[in-house]
Amino acid sequence: MENNSFPIGKLDPRFLEELFSSLSDDKRVIVGPGIGKDAAVIDFGKTCLVVKTDPITFTSCNLGWYSVNINANDIACLGAAPRWFLATLLLPRKGTSEALVKRIFEEVNSACQALGISLIGGHTEVTPRVAHPIMVGEMIGEVSREKLIDGSGVKLGDAILLTKGIAIEGTSVIYQEKSEKLKEQFSDKMLSRMKN
Known part of the structure; x- marks a missing residue:
């Protein structure tokens, strides 16, 4: 990739693979970074921690709800129960009010309560670098080693069940x-x- 200008959206998978190839390994990491891998899995003996980070950049409507639910979904896809959530909220100078911040926090709190998740931390900041609110969520879940769905057993010809x-x-x-x-x-x- 010689061009310094990237198109809008996710980075090219080939470029990401190149970046991933130079990362250090940890024996306790069961699922690390990779194309199509939506969460990391860390071995803690009988249980595993499943960790996910995802930004919400596509909408400002229901920002808190989307951040919790999208991150929780990726945790659940590995068979884990989403348990703990951290939120980084970046707000523009123009248009940010107490009412807006309270609404976003109410969305996060409501979504967390509905799913049995605890908001355990994060970061808030008003910055001239964004034009609309952006939230980056980090979800942490846990699953027993036996119930982990890590995708390693998927093979060509497997059936896919679409529920919605x-x-x-x-x-x-x-x-x-x-x-x-x-x-x-x-x-x-x-x-x-x-x-x-």
């Missing part, structure tokens, strides 16, 4: 951000499905 629709999260975000424009093109029934 595809792109539910993305569809909801698009609705939150562009509902007025969508009203011009979609029925009320379809808009209701997008919203919920």
